[in-house]
Amino acid sequence: MVNISQFLRRSGTRNAIIIILAILIIGVILQVANESTRTILDGILSILLTPEFVKAALIAATPLLLAALGGLISELSGVLNMALESMMLIGAFVAYTAADHGGNPWAGLLAAAIAGMLIGLVHAIFTIYLRCSQVVVAVALNLFALASTALSFRILYIQTGFVSAPGFEALRFPVLSDLPYFGIAFFQHNILIYLSLLLIPVMWFVLYKTSWGLTLRSVGEHPMAASTVGINVTRVRYIAVLLSGAIAGMSGSALVSASGINAFQENLSAGRGFIAFAAVIFGRYNPIGAFLGTILFGLGDALQIRLQAYGVDVPYQLLLMLPYVITMIALIFFMRNARGPAASGTPFNEEE
Amino acid sequence: MGENSITTNQYSMQRDLPFSITDRDVVLELKNIVKKFPGIIANDHVSLKIYTGEVHALLGENGAGKSTLMKVVYGLYHKDEGEILVRNETANIRVPQDAMALGIGMVHQHFMLIPNISVIENVILGLKSQHYPLLDLDQAMKRVQVFANDFGLNVPLNTKVGKLTVGQQQKVEIIKALYRGARILILDEPTAVLIPQEIEELFKLIHKLRDDGVTIIFISHKLKEVLRVSDRVTVMRRGNLIKTVDTPNTTTLDLAELMVGKTVDLTIAKGPCKSGEAHLQIKDAYARDDQDVMKINNFTLDLKAGEIHGLAGVDGNGQQTLTQIIMGLRPLEKGQILYHGKDISKVRTFERIQNGIEHIPENRQTEGLIMGMSITDNLLLENFEVPPYAKRGMRQFKIMQEHAVELMQKFALRAPEPGLLAKKLSGGNQQKVILARSLWCNPTVLIAMQPTRGLDVGAASFIHRQIVEARDKGCAVLIISSELDEIMALSDVISVIYEGHIAETRKAKETNLNRIGFLMAGGRPEEAPVGPAEEITFLT
Numbered sequence: 001m002v003n004i005s006q007f008l009r010r011s012g013t014r015n016a017i018i019i020i021l022a023i024l025i026i027g028v029i030l031q032v033a034n035e036s037t038r039t040i041l042d043g044i045l046s047i048l049l050t051p052e053f054v055k056a057a058l059i060a061a062t063p064l065l066l067a068a069l070g071g072l073i074s075e076l077s078g079v080l081n082m083a084l085e086s087m088m089l090i091g092a093f094v095a096y097t098a099a100d101h102g103g104n105p106w107a108g109l110l111a112a113a114i115a116g117m118l119i120g121l122v123h124a125i126f127t128i129y130l131r132c133s134q135v136v137v138a139v140a141l142n143l144f145a146l147a148s149t150a151l152s153f154r155i156l157y158i159q160t161g162f163v164s165a166p167g168f169e170a171l172r173f174p175v176l177s178d179l180p181y182f183g184i185a186f187f188q189h190n191i192l193i194y195l196s197l198l199l200i201p202v203m204w205f206v207l208y209k210t211s212w213g214l215t216l217r218s219v220g221e222h223p224m225a226a227s228t229v230g231i232n233v234t235r236v237r238y239i240a241v242l243l244s245g246a247i248a249g250m251s252g253s254a255l256v257s258a259s260g261i262n263a264f265q266e267n268l269s270a271g272r273g274f275i276a277f278a279a280v281i282f283g284r285y286n287p288i289g290a291f292l293g294t295i296l297f298g299l300g301d302a303l304q305i306r307l308q309a310y311g312v313d314v315p316y317q318l319l320l321m322l323p324y325v326i327t328m329i330a331l332i333f334f335m336r337n338a339r340g341p342a343a344s345g346t347p348f349n350e351e352e
Numbered sequence: 353m354g355e356n357s358i359t360t361n362q363y364s365m366q367r368d369l370p371f372s373i374t375d376r377d378v379v380l381e382l383k384n385i386v387k388k389f390p391g392i393i394a395n396d397h398v399s400l401k402i403y404t405g406e407v408h409a410l411l412g413e414n415g416a417g418k419s420t421l422m423k424v425v426y427g428l429y430h431k432d433e434g435e436i437l438v439r440n441e442t443a444n445i446r447v448p449q450d451a452m453a454l455g456i457g458m459v460h461q462h463f464m465l466i467p468n469i470s471v472i473e474n475v476i477l478g479l480k481s482q483h484y485p486l487l488d489l490d491q492a493m494k495r496v497q498v499f500a501n502d503f504g505l506n507v508p509l510n511t512k513v514g515k516l517t518v519g520q521q522q523k524v525e526i527i528k529a530l531y532r533g534a535r536i537l538i539l540d541e542p543t544a545v546l547i548p549q550e551i552e553e554l555f556k557l558i559h560k561l562r563d564d565g566v567t568i569i570f571i572s573h574k575l576k577e578v579l580r581v582s583d584r585v586t587v588m589r590r591g592n593l594i595k596t597v598d599t600p601n602t603t604t605l606d607l608a609e610l611m612v613g614k615t616v617d618l619t620i621a622k623g624p625c626k627s628g629e630a631h632l633q634i635k636d637a638y639a640r641d642d643q644d645v646m647k648i649n650n651f652t653l654d655l656k657a658g659e660i661h662g663l664a665g666v667d668g669n670g671q672q673t674l675t676q677i678i679m680g681l682r683p684l685e686k687g688q689i690l691y692h693g694k695d696i697s698k699v700r701t702f703e704r705i706q707n708g709i710e711h712i713p714e715n716r717q718t719e720g721l722i723m724g725m726s727i728t729d730n731l732l733l734e735n736f737e738v739p740p741y742a743k744r745g746m747r748q749f750k751i752m753q754e755h756a757v758e759l760m761q762k763f764a765l766r767a768p769e770p771g772l773l774a775k776k777l778s779g780g781n782q783q784k785v786i787l788a789r790s791l792w793c794n795p796t797v798l799i800a801m802q803p804t805r806g807l808d809v810g811a812a813s814f815i816h817r818q819i820v821e822a823r824d825k826g827c828a829v830l831i832i833s834s835e836l837d838e839i840m841a842l843s844d845v846i847s848v849i850y851e852g853h854i855a856e857t858r859k860a861k862e863t864n865l866n867r868i869g870f871l872m873a874g875g876r877p878e879e880a881p882v883g884p885a886e887e888i889t890f891l892t
Contacts, residue, residue, distance in 0.1 A: 210485045218466050218477050225464035228428065229478035229528075230449030342468070 021329055028314065047306045051184035056305065058189065060323075061298025062196050063088065063255035063269075067276035068283065068290040069199055070116070070248030075280055076207070077240035078220035078343040082138030083123050084248050085273025086145030087116040091252020093149040096264035097156065099256070100165040108165065109192070109253040116249015117242050119145075124241040128234060131347035142273070150266045167262035168192050192254050199247075203287040216240060220341030223348040233348050251276070272297075275327055282334035285341065293330070300326040377404040378440065379567050380425070380456075380536055385434035387417075387424055394420040396591040397434070402536070407558060407568045409582035409599070411575070412611055413808040414779070416588040418571045419461065422538045426458040427451045438536075449478075457534025459525040461541040461571075467514030472496070474513055475528050496527055503530075503560050504553075518666065519550035526557070530566075537561065538569045543577055547666060548836065548869035555581050574837075575604045575611075587611055612809055620813070622820050625844035628657035630690075631828040632678070632709070632797045637687030639677045647673035649852035651687070655797060655828035660819065662843030662860070663832045664868050670852035671832045672714060675799050678830075679711050680704050691797075705734050710790035714801040714832075716779070720786045723775035727767060728756040730774050731789050763788040764814060780811025787815055791822055798822055801832045816842060836865060850874050 047053055067084045074081035091112035099108030119141060126137040157163065168190035171177075176187040207213035215236055218226040223233045255269060256262055275297050276290075283289025300323030307319050380402040387395040394417045402408050410418040423429045425436060427445040436443045438454045445451050451458075465474050472489050475496060481488035493509050500506065505523045513521060522542060529537055539558075543551045558568050558581055572578050578585055579599060586596040587610040594610050632655040639648040647670040655661055665671055676682035678689065680701040689697045696704060705711075713719035721730050732741055732752055740751050756770035765784045767777060774782060783803070790798060800819060804812035819842065823829050833839050839846060840860065847857040848871040855871040856863075870880045 209487060211480060211487055212485055214469070214473055214477060214487060217469065221466045221468050222464070225466055226477065228426075228448050228458070228460065228464045229532075230447060230452065231478045 017332060018329070021325070025325070028318065043310055044303075044307070047303070047310065051181045053302055053306065054185035055188065056302035057295065057298040058186075058193060059258050059260075059298075060301035061294045062193050063251045063258055064272055064276045064279060064294035064297055065291055066196050066199070066251035066254055067248045067273055068279040068294050069196075069203055069287060070244040070246070070251065071277055071280045072203070072244075072283075072285065072287060072290055073216070073247070074120075074241050074244035075344060076220045076285060076341055077216050077237045078223060078341055078346065078348070079124070079127055079237055079241050080134040080138070080345045081123070081241070081244050081248070082135060082274075082277055083119060083141040084251075084276050085269055085271065086138075086141040087119050087245050087248035088251045088255060088273045088276070089142075089145040089149050089267070089269040090119060091116045091249035092255045092268050093153060093252070093264055094249070095253035096165050096256045096262070097152075099167070099253075099262070100163060103166055105166050105168045105253070105257070105262075108256070109250055112249045112253040113246040114249070116245040116247070116252070118245070119249070120242045120245020123245070124238050127347065128237050128241070131349070134345055134347075146267060149264075153264060153266060162263065165256070165262045165264075167257050190257060192257055196254065197291075200287045200291050207287070217341070220343055223343050227348075237348070248273070248276075271324070275324070278327060278331060281340065282331055284334075284339075293327075293334075296330055297323050297327050300324075378402070379404040379438070380569075381437040381440070382421070382425070383435040383437070385421060385424060385436070386432045387420055387429055388432050393591050395424065395431075398588075398591075398593045400586060400593060400596070402567060402569060403584075404567055405562055405565050406583040407562050407570055407581055409570045409572060409578040409585040410588060411572060411578050411585050411607060412588035413573055414806050415590070415808070416573075416611075417591040418588050419540050421588070422458065422540060422569060422571060425451065426456060426538060452532045452534070455533055455535035456538070457529025457532060457536070458538040459522065459529060459540060459542060461544060463521050463525055465513045465521055465524060465528075468512060470510050470512055471507055471516070471524050471527075472509040474524060475509075475531050477528075479532070492531075496531060499530060500527055503557060503564075505557070518545045519547070519553070522546070522550075522554070523557075535565070536567045536569065538571070540571045541573070542570070543572065543574065545667070545834070547872045548865050549873060551577070573611075575607050578607065579604065589613055608809075620816050620820065620841055622842070623824065625659055625823075627659040627844065628826065630654045630656050631692065633688075633690040633693075634674075634678070635688040635690065637677060637689065638685040639673050639682055640685060641673050641682075646685070647852050648677060651849075651853060653830075653847060653854060653857070655830055656845075657796070657826045657828050658823055659844045660823050660829045660831060660842050662839035662846045663830060663849055664836060664839050664846060664872055665832075665834075665849035666872050667834050669849050671801065671849060673852070674849070675711060675713070675801050675832065678797075678799055679709065706738075708793070708796040710795040710798050712783075712786050712790055712798070712800040712803050714805075716782050716786055717775075721774040721782055724773060726771045726773055727760070727765070727777070727785055728752050728770040730785050731756050731759055731770075734789060759788040759792055762792070763818070780807045780814075783807060783811065783815060787818055791818060794825060795822070795827055798827050798829045799832070800829065802834065803831065804833075804835070804838060836868060840865065840868075848872055856880075 067088050070087065071081045071084045094115040095108035095112035098111035099105045102108065123137055123141060126132045127134045170188050170190050171194070173187050177183045179187065207217065215226070215231055219231060219233050219236045227233050252269070255272070256264060259268070276294065279290050279293030279297070283291070283293040304319040304322040307322070308316050312319070378401050382398060382400045385395050385398045386393065398417070398421055410422070412418045420429060424431045425445065427448045427450050430446070436445060438456070443450070443454055445454070466477070472492055473487075476487070476489070476492045481491060496509060505527050507516065507520050507523050507527065513524060516524065522545075526537070542554060546554060558570070562568055570578070570582055579602070582599050584596060584598055585602065585607065587594040587607060589611060634651055634653045637648050637651045638646060641647040649670070651670070651674065653661070663671065673682060677684055680699060684697045687697075688695050691707065691709070717723060722733070729736070732755065735741055736747065741748055741755070753770060759765070760767065760770060763784045765781055765788065767781060774785065777785070798819070803819065804815055807815070819829055819831070831839060831842055843860045845857060846860050846863055846868065848855040848868055850872060851874070856877045867880045867882065871877060
């Protein structure tokens with residue numbers, strides 16, 4: 001009965017995996033050090049300390065943060081939302097198109113939320129009403145998103161070519177924005193980033209301090225128990241999945257914004273929805289944990305862009321892998337005792 | 353979820369009741385209730401009157417329709433026909449909150465509590481506070497304390513429910529119902545999970561609540577308890593109401609006969625124990641469960657030939673891990689398992705089985721059988737790939753079939769043909785498949801976990817007889833059960849497991865229910881009550 005999870009949980013095995021990964025990473029770095037001589041490592045260190053690096057990490061983390069917060073709501077209600085990727089990607093495409101045509105990034109954000117909600121609705125109908133497998137529905141939605149956005153993008157923009165849509169402008173705060181280091185790192189972001197960060201305490205409050213939050217969590221833990229005290233489990237789950245879709249859809253808008261040029265391209269999300277899904281789990285199903293998880297990815301992403309720009313002599317595809325590898329290593333450490341809602345992934349049937 | 357919730361303002365726990373109590377006030381009346389499930393009629397025109405302030409027992413075997421009837425009353429199931437009257441007014445109960453609004457509360461057999469949140473959060477779940485949508489836990493705690501102390505319902509309100517004992521969790525359920533203003537309290541098999549001391553406490557609580565004017569409906573299949581706690585008893589059998597009697601005017605045997613429908617012999621014929629050498633010895637064993645918790649702690653136990661060894665303990669004290677290490681489904685962290693003196697702790701499960709260590713798992717549907725496979729395949733799960741059932745990798749269907757037919761006869765397995773899928777069998781027949789698979793080759797060791805859970809009297813006594821027969825043939829039997837009566841009636845030797853450690857091992861004749869209950873709750877053997885064994889001659 002030694003299954004994979006038990007195998008991984010044995011501390012010996014886990015340490016071995018960490019050591020192997022560490023050797024691989026060090027190997028890559030040493031390889032670099034050999035070829036481009038001594039200054040490279042110093043260079044990397046100095047990159048890590050610049051305020052621009054922190055700024056870039058926050059920007060890169062925001063789309064994931066929104067997607068993870070959206071995923072969290074759904075997940076706490078007992079519906080696995082592996083369709084975050086599709087919500088993010090379609091959200092991104094819709095946000096870009098709406099902002100382009102509407103001439104306003106807010107139009108893009110709103111459209112993305114609505115689009116995400118619609119995907120959520122489809123997901124909800126299949127998983128809650130028809131009780132389909134939550135994983136299979138998510139896979140279908142993700143594939144649909146990838147293909148449909150690519151197709152629509154080509155149809156809409158093949159003639160015009162590359163266009164940059166109107167985006168959220170960076171805010172400037174008096175005094176704060178001019179602080180050394182912190183000004184650049186934290187006080188020159190656009191409004192969407194601040195709103196996303198604000199959503200963390202808001203969600204925490206709603207989840208743990210309100211009736212609504214208690215109801216949501218109880219439905220995810222033990223739907224039958226919730227049902228016996230008169231909670232309408234189906235309705236709570238619908239609301240949760242729709243809300244989840246709206247927030248995850250908005251993550252698409254943040255993703256377009258994070259591209260730096262407010263543009264869309266095929267497969268813009270590139271698996272970030274799945275990373276957000278993982279961040280919910282290793283963030284131990286709370287908003288703050290999800291934030292920490294996504295920041296980790298953001299740091300990795302910011303680092304790989306800088307390494308590319310630094311001209312490190314490694315195929316850039318390898319560097320692109322960096323944030324994902326970092327996330328995987330984090331999973332090994334933090335998945336250990338992550339305990340999700342007990343009823344996560346199981347459809348609810350009242351008369352059973 | 354908003355408007356469906358009941359406001360806590362409706363909560364009433366005051367002594368002056370909204371309706372007057374006279375001796376024979378009908379508080380709940382059921383008229384010709386019919387509830388059908390696909391293929392069966394769970395309640396067939398059941399009519400019943402419950403009086404205010406009585407303890408009314410609903411007695412019947414598993415599947416008699418007691419719980420179904422009460423779930424209809426509580427709005428969890430929808431009746432197909434019939435009428436429910438609460439305080440002489442027709443009640444239209446569609447969902448549980450309708451029942452709650454009428455002052456009906458229910459404590460389910462499997463608690464409807466969320467382990468991961470605190471007691472007080474469980475109590476107020478689904479209700480609106482005065483500061484809606486904010487939670488007002490302080491206010492709720494004050495309200496609970498008003499009545500909880502009176503009834504002795506002392507539970508730490510800020511603790512997560514998952515950290516409480518089963519007995520405490522039951523109190524949380526009762527608090528939850530009372531908080532919602534329950535004046536009719538349905539208790540579904542409330543004693544099934546409790547140790548004897550907790551049962552005593554529950555009975556006291558039930559009587560206190562009754563004296564306060566709360567009507568109690570007590571669902572049970574245990575005759576003794578029904579006789580002790582109730583004022584009247586209604587017996588149900590196969591969806592029908594058989595009879596309602598006043599408790600003082602009835603006896604165990606009368607009730608048993610009403611319940612089963614024929615005169616029943618509830619005694620277990622058991623000759624004296626002739627124990628021999630130790631077949632299986634567990635020495636200083638330690639093992640962890642899936643959550644990495646050390647579930648077996650310095651555990652030592654000898655299973656001797658021709659002896660039934662009962663292992664009593666509250667569920668979750670390591671019983672499951674114990675069976676897993678004996679069968680080789682889980683590694684030992686430390687210690688030894690000796691089989692005829694040889695350490696087998698590294699031997700594969702398959703070889704342990706081939707050498708005569710058999711196992712009746714706790715959950716027959718998920719661990720014992722493959723529900724989507726036939727009786728034949730399930731009977732041969734342990735040896736389908738060895739001759740004569742398979743030759744050169746080809747299965748020998750004729751031999752398999754003959755084997756199955758033979759076992760079906762021998763173990764009185766009622767099924768039209770051996771090709772029938774296991775999921776089509778009744779619980780009793782499913783258990784007989786597992787029993788047949790474990791016993792036909794005369795094992796030297798049998799580990800039986802909850803061998804009769806959920807079975808009717810007939811099937812249970814058949815299984816008990818088979819186990820006793822195996823013992824008489826020299827098998828070393830370990831019975832792990834949460835039914836203390838079962839352990840007391842069958843065992844020659846009784847051990848009590850507490851937190852993965854044997855608290856005490858004694859001859860069955862030298863111990864008693866109180867002592868065992870005390871040890872199950874973690875009491876020290878030096879302080880445990882002593883006394884002669886109570887004679888338990890029947891099981892229900």
